[in-house]
Amino acid sequence: MATSTAPRPLTSGPAPAAPVDLSDPALWTRPDLPAVVDRLRAAGPVQRTGTADDGPVWSVLSYDLAVEVLKDAATYSSEGGSLLGAGAGNTPVGAGRMMALTDPPRHRELRAPATPFLSPGGARGAAPGITELSHRIVTTAVERGEVDLVDVVSPLPLTVMCDLLDVPDQDREMVVQVCDDAFLGRTAQERRAGHQRLIPYLMHQVMKRRADPRDDLISMMATYRIAGRLLPVEDVVLNLDNIVVGGVQTVRHTAVMGLLALVRHPDLWHRLQSGEAAMGPALDELLRWTSVGLHTLRTATRDTVLGGHDIRRGERVVVWTWAANHDPAAFDRPHDIVLDRSPNRHVALGLGAHYCIGAPLAKTELSALFTALLDRVERIEPTGPVQYNRSIINFGLDHFPVRLLARRAHRSR
Template structure:
């Protein structure tokens, strides 16, 4: 494939086995490319780590309010109302009530229950003998997120289905339809919690006040929608992609089983998989970036996966080095928009890996892994495996 014809916004590109080489050629040619896209018009694609980090940490020049993801089909309705689509003081105001649920201290309090949940999930899969690992591993972030929000068990299949549709559907209209199914459900819960608050995240946001005024219900619902979808999908796809990578490298699986540092390994698996493929920003003023003049209003997409495989930042970036340190990857963002749920996501991933290592002697594919078709989350629709008990 000629680099001149590469469209990074084509979901089919990311399902190709040679995508790493294609992206590496693009990045070597130039760290910034002008990409003509079918849905978003011209977009500046940032492929290098240094420039990507610069864009993501300079909210004054590169704003989130114009949208944080490509392919959403127009101006975002939640601009200035959602953490993901706000900057500066407004972003901090929206982030503040959520932080205690996802802080390292809060996560430590939930660590035991997350560990036990992961053990039960893996136990059930081992008993089955064969399972689709994507569905199996999705259970952990789903249950954790639903517990945080106070979503009852009977509603959890609905949450998974609409999360898939909202993030992984093929068109902007289909993705909007997914959100439109989740939003009324969340709206109903927010209204209920305003009348009768409980000890959960929905209640906290529903009753939160900024300068004496409660957040509008619309703002509460939009932020909850983003938290639910992002929290479930990121861990689900990182876990499946990570296990797939380890299955193809038995020596690394053995090293983990023999006591390799799980904290370092989790960060390296996050870097290596980088399932959140890109982050979008909008230039607020004319600026030079990678030898190009970016005009105010231009869309700038930082391709996280490419930045996290940049040899200028990472030694042997295409190798999975479980003891890599330091490891300043961008898989969970950087700067003010660093993923609010990062400590929880890492705790869930470590619990999943530990449960698999503790209970599974052999993990092997029993069919082809099927990539999803998305430029938002890089992952699998299906990963059929056989699990043999330790």
């Protein structure tokens, strides 16, 4: 279904909210989701929609307008919040102090100390260790046979993050457990308790490494100076916490949702396993197709017009990433997984100033994990129903019980 690009009449006041609540996590689990989103987009690529916690927002459903918003940080600011959930009229903790909640030029300044560790060069340096760890994780899972794939993939990003932070050996088991609780906990209470333990630990490490720096991400952030001044300790901790959240959640949920797609389309699994489809383009296609970071929030800094609608200063604009990445005006056969899709200018990892700083490392981890599974596993058989989480921030699965059937012979890739 083609999306009309004809301008819509300017509204004289707030438009009535659309009946579909895009902030309801249950919507994104519906089997008819593609048809629902296509109908909404056809009705208008920008619509006034209601949310459960944040009041009415302007929802962007088309690819071209999503790009317009994400690239224009001067008009659509991150400082009022980058994700739904803070509540109508509330400013999130860390606004103006965290990478995710700042605009250029401040945003660039905060990214700078972390970039060497998360850049393509940093990811290449870490790749051999990530590959070895992935194979160990998969080998253990294959030996067990029946596993929960969520539990299989989760240790990889957690361990890689501990390496980046150079967590001391004696603290690793505790930090992995705390991170597991903070980011992968099954309930909000578990996640909150994990953060309450992680934040003080990070603060302690920041203070230690400010006095005795090493070659690691904590030390770099702790000793970095902007205009000759060290960042406040609280700001360093907030940004480290933000990096850990993004690094753990993006890899975990994309891996599991990508595997779910491959299990449901065994022909694609075999194309990857045989080498008929290359991992690089396939990985970008799975990122596009899953779009686990379902949305990005911005706040208008001035009166403007978007998709034919008047957007008033202070109003919230939400780019629905999944909808943009499944727009037929931008992607041929958007609801199909096309492993060799090219070009593939998806926005699953953001765009513009806020393009995911950890994208190279995340792709390295995902590639290593998928490759290890393809090497060792002939096929994956579900042994029970999947259980979706209740998140529109990092949409994915809480449970994915399967049986891993080993390949009789596997080759190194």
